[in-house]
Amino acid sequence: MRVMVCDDEKLARDRLVRLVSDMDGMDVVAEAGNGREALAQAQASRPDVVLMDIRMPDMDGIEAAQHLLKSDAPPAVIFCTAYDEHALQAFKVHAVDYLLKPVSREDLANALQRVNGLSRAKLAAVEPEMHQDGSPRRRHISARTHKGIELISVDDIRYFMADQKYVTVRHGDGEVLIDETLKELEDEFPDQFVRIHRNALISLRFLEGMEMSTAGHYQVRLRGVEDRLTVSRRHVAGLRKVMARL
Structure with a gap:
C-alpha cells in the first residue's frame, strides 16, 4: 500500500517513515512538510493513505484533507497529532482514524490495516456522504471520556437526549456526553434522526x-432500548408522517 507522510516536524516525520517502512506491504512514496506540499505530492505520487499532522504552517492538515476529498481518487487520511481537540473536525473531513502522538507501532499498524481493507474495496467507505450543500457528513460522533476521545458510529446511535448544556448519546455500548446542540445534530442528520420532543432526537434506524402509555402520553419503542421515550403532542403528527414513509 502506498503511504505518504505529512508533518512539519522532521523528527516526527522520520519516525513515522521508519515505522511504516518496517511494515510488510507498506511503501512510503512521498513526504511533505505542510498541507500545501501534501496536495502537490499527492497529485504526483497517488498515495492510498496519508498520515497527516494537523497543526502545520501555510496550510493545516484539516484544510488539506478537505481538498484531498475533492480529488478524483481521494486517499484515506489518518491524522497523527499531539492534540485531541481536533477530533470533531477530523471526522467531519472523514478521516479513517485519529492517532495521538507519540503514535505507537500497534496503533499505526491497526489503522493502516483498516485502510488496507478499505483499499481492497476501492476505498468506497472513505468517500464521504455529502450534505446538499456539498459538505462532508460525519459517520462518527466524537466524545471526550475517561478513555480519551471515543468515537461512536452514527449508525449505532439510538437517540440524542439534551440535558442542560450537554447532550447524552445513547448507543449500542452505553452512553456518552457530547458538547453539541440538538439543533446542530438535527440539521446535520435530517434523514437519520427525527425530533420527538424539544429535548430528544431518535434514530429512524432503530x-x-x-x-x-397508561398515563395517556405517546411513547416510542426503540430496538435495543428498554426505556420508552416520551413524544410531545406537537411532534406526534410529524412522527406519524415519518413512520408512514418507513
Missing part, C-alpha cells in the same frame, strides 16, 4: 413503533 424506531419500532409509537404507542400510548
Whole structure:
C-alpha cells in the first residue's frame, strides 16, 4: 500500500517513515512538510493513505484533507497529532482514524490495516456522504471520556437526549456526553434522526413503533432500548408522517 507522510516536524516525520517502512506491504512514496506540499505530492505520487499532522504552517492538515476529498481518487487520511481537540473536525473531513502522538507501532499498524481493507474495496467507505450543500457528513460522533476521545458510529446511535448544556448519546455500548446542540445534530442528520420532543432526537434506524402509555402520553419503542421515550403532542403528527414513509 502506498503511504505518504505529512508533518512539519522532521523528527516526527522520520519516525513515522521508519515505522511504516518496517511494515510488510507498506511503501512510503512521498513526504511533505505542510498541507500545501501534501496536495502537490499527492497529485504526483497517488498515495492510498496519508498520515497527516494537523497543526502545520501555510496550510493545516484539516484544510488539506478537505481538498484531498475533492480529488478524483481521494486517499484515506489518518491524522497523527499531539492534540485531541481536533477530533470533531477530523471526522467531519472523514478521516479513517485519529492517532495521538507519540503514535505507537500497534496503533499505526491497526489503522493502516483498516485502510488496507478499505483499499481492497476501492476505498468506497472513505468517500464521504455529502450534505446538499456539498459538505462532508460525519459517520462518527466524537466524545471526550475517561478513555480519551471515543468515537461512536452514527449508525449505532439510538437517540440524542439534551440535558442542560450537554447532550447524552445513547448507543449500542452505553452512553456518552457530547458538547453539541440538538439543533446542530438535527440539521446535520435530517434523514437519520427525527425530533420527538424539544429535548430528544431518535434514530429512524432503530424506531419500532409509537404507542400510548397508561398515563395517556405517546411513547416510542426503540430496538435495543428498554426505556420508552416520551413524544410531545406537537411532534406526534410529524412522527406519524415519518413512520408512514418507513
